[in-house]
Amino acid sequence: MATPNIPLWEVFIRSRNGLAHKHVGSLHATDATLALQAARDIYTRRGEGLSIWVVPSSAITASDPSEKGMMFEPAESKIYRHPTFYDVPEEVGHM
Amino acid sequence: MYTQALNSSEGEDRNIEDAARAAQFQSRIDADERIEPNDWMPAAYRKTLTRQISQHAHSEIVGMLPEGNWITRAPSLRRKAALLAKVQDECGHGLYLYAAAETLGSSREELVDLMLAGKAKYSSIFNYPTLTWAEIGTIGWLVDGAAIMNQIPLCRCSYGPYARAMIRVCKEESFHQRQGFEIMLTLCRGTEEQKAMAQDALNRWWWPVLMMFGPPDQVSQHSDTSTKWKIKRFSNDELRQKFVDATVPQAQFLGLTIPDPGMKQNANGNWEYSAIDWEEFKQVLAGNGPCNRDRLAARRKAHEDGAWVREAAMAYAEKRRQRSALQAAE
Numbered sequence: 001m002a003t004p005n006i007p008l009w010e011v012f013i014r015s016r017n018g019l020a021h022k023h024v025g026s027l028h029a030t031d032a033t034l035a036l037q038a039a040r041d042i043y044t045r046r047g048e049g050l051s052i053w054v055v056p057s058s059a060i061t062a063s064d065p066s067e068k069g070m071m072f073e074p075a076e077s078k079i080y081r082h083p084t085f086y087d088v089p090e091e092v093g094h095m
Numbered sequence: 096m097y098t099q100a101l102n103s104s105e106g107e108d109r110n111i112e113d114a115a116r117a118a119q120f121q122s123r124i125d126a127d128e129r130i131e132p133n134d135w136m137p138a139a140y141r142k143t144l145t146r147q148i149s150q151h152a153h154s155e156i157v158g159m160l161p162e163g164n165w166i167t168r169a170p171s172l173r174r175k176a177a178l179l180a181k182v183q184d185e186c187g188h189g190l191y192l193y194a195a196a197e198t199l200g201s202s203r204e205e206l207v208d209l210m211l212a213g214k215a216k217y218s219s220i221f222n223y224p225t226l227t228w229a230e231i232g233t234i235g236w237l238v239d240g241a242a243i244m245n246q247i248p249l250c251r252c253s254y255g256p257y258a259r260a261m262i263r264v265c266k267e268e269s270f271h272q273r274q275g276f277e278i279m280l281t282l283c284r285g286t287e288e289q290k291a292m293a294q295d296a297l298n299r300w301w302w303p304v305l306m307m308f309g310p311p312d313q314v315s316q317h318s319d320t321s322t323k324w325k326i327k328r329f330s331n332d333e334l335r336q337k338f339v340d341a342t343v344p345q346a347q348f349l350g351l352t353i354p355d356p357g358m359k360q361n362a363n364g365n366w367e368y369s370a371i372d373w374e375e376f377k378q379v380l381a382g383n384g385p386c387n388r389d390r391l392a393a394r395r396k397a398h399e400d401g402a403w404v405r406e407a408a409m410a411y412a413e414k415r416r417q418r419s420a421l422q423a424a425e
Contacts, residue, residue, distance in 0.1 A: 003204040003398075006405065008197070025260070026194045028203060030408040031415065042187050045180075046267075065133050 008057040009035040011042075013049035021053050029054075124325050129255040132198035140324055144254050145199045146215075147326065149206040152192035154218035156210075157390050159185045161225040162234060170228060177274045178231065184271065188264045195256040211395050219376060220307050222384030229282055229289075229296035235275015237297075237304045237342065243268050244338045245308065248328040257326075276345065283349045290350070297346070298354045305368065306376045308335040339366045 006028040012021035024043050029035035035054040044052070063071055079085050088095050117137055123130065130136055159182050166182065169175035193203040209215040220238055225231060246268065249261040282293040309331040321327035329337075343366045346353050357369040378384065 003208055004405075004409070005202050005204050006409065025191060025263075026197075027190065030405075030412040034408060041183075042190050045184070045187065062133070065131065066135065 006030055009039075009054045010057050010060060011035075011039045012053040012055070013039075013043060014051040015049055017050060021051065024048075026057060027054075121323075124253050124323075127325075128253075129258065130253050131255045139320070141199050143321065143324070144257065144326065145196055145201055145206075147321075148192055148196040148199070148257055148260075149201070149209075150216050150218075152189045152196060152206070153210045153215055154221065155185050155189035155192060157217045157221045157394060158238075159189075160390055160393055161221055161223070161386075162231060164225050165228060165231045168228070169231075174278070181235070181271050181274065184267050188267070191260040191263055192257075195254075195260040198256045207398070211391070211398055213382070213391060216380065218307060219379040219384065220303050222379050222386045222390060223300070223303050224386050226299075227292050227296060229279070229292040230300065232275050232278030232282060232293065233296040233300045235271050235273075236279050236345070237275070237300055238307070239268055239271040239275060240342065241304050241307045241338050243272060244334050244341075248334075249326075251325075251328060253325040279349055279351075283351065293349070294351050297351050301354050302371065302375070303379075305335060305339070305371055306373075306379075308332075308338065310373065310376070311371075336365060339368055340364070 007030065008026055009029055010026050011024050013024050014021045027035065027038050027042055029038050032054060036052060039052045039054055043049070075081075116135055120130075120136060120140075130140075162178060162182050162185070166175060166178055169178050193206060196206060197203055206215070210217065225234070243265065246261050246265050250258055250265055252258045252261065279293055282289040312330045312332045322330075343353065343358075343360075355369050358366055360366050379387070382388075
């Protein structure tokens with residue numbers, strides 16, 4: 001008999017106070033409580049984290065990599081968003 | 096993202112190999128770009144990686160058995176705690192790897208079922224028995240040592256999730272090798288009998304460990320495309336040679352003799368080893384090693400004995416879901 005699938009969760013860990021939670025991997029668990037406990041055992045055996053988030057994988061909406069050109073084009077063409085676009089005379093010093 | 100949900104193959108015909116896409120894929124590989132789960136990839140790349148990553152995962156899980164055999168008989172509390180931690184790490188490594196394999200579109204349950212049905216391979220080394228405590232030392236020192244040689248280049252493999260899983264694995268693997276070497280060192284500095292036990296373990300594990308790197312380059316069936324796709328960065332024989340060169344001085348330090356009377360150092364400083372008995376390797380892979388049937392039987396029993404736990408956890412989650420749906424409706 002085939003083994004039934006157990007839901008998949010994505011795991012995010014905050015490594016030190018002040019840093020954002022970062023995706024570290026995924027795991028299978030039937031509910032959120034078990035997912036948190038499994039995340040602790042699988043991803044923080046050596047003090048990697050101070051805080052864990054688990055999110056059902058099915059709850060994530062992702063951008064389509066094959067459309068990344070169109071998706072991120074607006075950021076490519078606006079060089080005036082970068083500080084180096086503006087000239088400041090050397091005499092003014094660091095700004 | 097490591098999700099099955101995002102990898103739904105609906106509406107996407109993965110088997111149509113568009114030559115232009117394949118060429119573009121290869122140019123991404125050549126430019127050392129990482130391939131991510133939702134990127135287009137040739138069906139053969141997906142298949143090769145699913146095979147390799149899931150076999151790697153099965154090896155970690157089956158690899159818990161020979162060492163688990165000694166947890167209750169470790170000679171001290173310190174050794175017992177370390178061995179428990181190591182075996183737990185192997186389980187964790189299996190889980191990281193199953194997660195990486197799943198991003199290619201097969202579920203962990205399917206992959207595990209294939210292994211339990213005897214249709215998927217795992218590393219041949221775990222079909223050898225651990226008869227004495229010294230073999231726990233030898234496994235850490237040599238089997239984990241060989242695994243590290245294999246795995247470090249995989250941290251730069253072209254498939255993102257596999258490379259990231261290997262980085263985590265390699266970080267943890269170093270403790271495994273050092274604890275094994277420490278066991279060997281303690282035995283070698285102990286009584287005559289203890290040193291003899293260490294030598295005996297080395298005698299039995301040396302050749303199977305060399306076989307872990309796979310068939311010689313001229314007959315390896317997966318090497319060419321794996322190299323082209325940058326899944327593999329060094330050949331089997333190159334890695335094997337690196338391992339031998341690193342290990343000989345360690346054996347000398349322990350005062351142990353490598354069971355290869357023909358071994359000699361050449362002008363380049365490399366240690367040349369004698370011919371490997373590939374017939375033994377073939378036999379073990381074909382299921383005729385000393386412990387193949389035991390290992391599979393133990394995995395099947397564990398899987399079946401755990402079925403009620405999986406069912407109960409699923410039923411509990413379903414009951415809670417229904418209850419909260421009812422409360423919301425009120």
